[in-house]
Amino acid sequence: MKPNNTQIEILVLFNSENGSTYRMAQAIARGINSYPGAKAVLKQVPRIMALKDEQTKSFAAVPYATINELPLYDGIAFGSAVHFGNMTADMRYFLDQSVTIWTQRKLEGVPATVFMSAGSGAGREGAILSFWNTLAVHGMLIVPVGINGASEIDQSVPQGNTVFGASSLTGNKMSPRPSEGELQIAKLQGYALAKAAKGHRLTSEATAEIVPALQENQIEAKLKALNIELPEAPAPVGNYKPYRISGNQVFINQVALINGKIAHPGIIGTDISQEQAKEATRQTMLNVLSVLKQATGGDLNRVRQAVQLTGFFNTAAGYANHAVLMNEASNLLVEIMGESGMHTRGTVGASSLPLNSAVEIQAIFELKD
Numbered sequence: 001m002k003p004n005n006t007q008i009e010i011l012v013l014f015n016s017e018n019g020s021t022y023r024m025a026q027a028i029a030r031g032i033n034s035y036p037g038a039k040a041v042l043k044q045v046p047r048i049m050a051l052k053d054e055q056t057k058s059f060a061a062v063p064y065a066t067i068n069e070l071p072l073y074d075g076i077a078f079g080s081a082v083h084f085g086n087m088t089a090d091m092r093y094f095l096d097q098s099v100t101i102w103t104q105r106k107l108e109g110v111p112a113t114v115f116m117s118a119g120s121g122a123g124r125e126g127a128i129l130s131f132w133n134t135l136a137v138h139g140m141l142i143v144p145v146g147i148n149g150a151s152e153i154d155q156s157v158p159q160g161n162t163v164f165g166a167s168s169l170t171g172n173k174m175s176p177r178p179s180e181g182e183l184q185i186a187k188l189q190g191y192a193l194a195k196a197a198k199g200h201r202l203t204s205e206a207t208a209e210i211v212p213a214l215q216e217n218q219i220e221a222k223l224k225a226l227n228i229e230l231p232e233a234p235a236p237v238g239n240y241k242p243y244r245i246s247g248n249q250v251f252i253n254q255v256a257l258i259n260g261k262i263a264h265p266g267i268i269g270t271d272i273s274q275e276q277a278k279e280a281t282r283q284t285m286l287n288v289l290s291v292l293k294q295a296t297g298g299d300l301n302r303v304r305q306a307v308q309l310t311g312f313f314n315t316a317a318g319y320a321n322h323a324v325l326m327n328e329a330s331n332l333l334v335e336i337m338g339e340s341g342m343h344t345r346g347t348v349g350a351s352s353l354p355l356n357s358a359v360e361i362q363a364i365f366e367l368k369d
Helices: 020-033 067-072 089-095 099-103 124-137 180-216 218-225 274-295 322-341
Strands: 008-015 038-044 075-081 111-118 167-169 243-246 249-255 303-314 344-350 359-367
Touching: 008 020, 008 067, 008 089, 008 180, 020 038, 020 075, 020 111, 020 167, 020 180, 038 180, 067 099, 075 089, 075 124, 075 180, 111 124, 111 180, 167 180, 218 322, 243 274, 249 274, 274 303, 274 322, 274 359, 303 322, 322 344
Parallel strands: 008 038, 008 075, 075 111, 111 167, 303 344
Antiparallel strands: 243 249, 249 359, 303 359
16 A cells, blocks of 8 residues: 555544444545545454344445554544444454554554444443554554534534544434434544644655664764764784674774873783773773774664673782773763663683783674665
């Protein structure tokens, strides 16, 4: 569905037994179709138990919907009879199958509205509001009918209209049901839904162009906000590469080099203080990120997640604050990359490290496909 950028398609999904909800659905569809560029698609939910005389019903030829097609529409109108202040069992069972759609957030922001038929009218507003609970959990944009058309309908007969959604008092026989007024409210509700769906489509199209650009600069913007400037990636000082990509993983190893010299060299607790060791750890992590940027062709947004950091610290025997030092690297990485920067970690004490560095960090990152 969603065939092009000019036409929107809205599903009118209903469950009807005697035809009243179906006639309301038809009115909703007329309202949708009256909005320029909008098309209504009428479908019904599958039944738990088939009606004995279903083939004689006016809605017998209306096709059944599948749960997986819901995200294909620009908007959805849900219609059901009122059963004990709630939707029908058929509608409830159908929506209970939408867990996967919910976890994948496929209906977030999609406009939705509810219309219902109530025999006596008892509980109809509560039923619509209870219906909204499911739509809200999906993150759908709920479109109520408000007071559209309320002042224009015949007030001499009972009407089922509510500010939440159109409804029909099917048990009231003072006039044919649904009444002309109830059908008119439903038509206006369909028009309002189409209007909201069109706005959602236009917003989605605009966002589709903006979001990738924002995502592309996300890490750079974070670095700028934190006033962090990555150093030049240190060049190898031996017969090895600064990084190696294997599959989707990047392997990096760095020490506390800055401008070709080791920052705060020596044994932690003997030659340098713990605060100096923290500065060396931070510098080492910045070097890791510089090499990572080189490995990603200059785009750190290509990193799916940090996998593992292992910190080696030049310490005397008995030193026990390795984790405190390593927190400098871990905190910096998460501060810059957010949830993607969360990693597993190891810390090791060593009697010496290359170039008399106080710190060495091994890092593994996973790249996006």
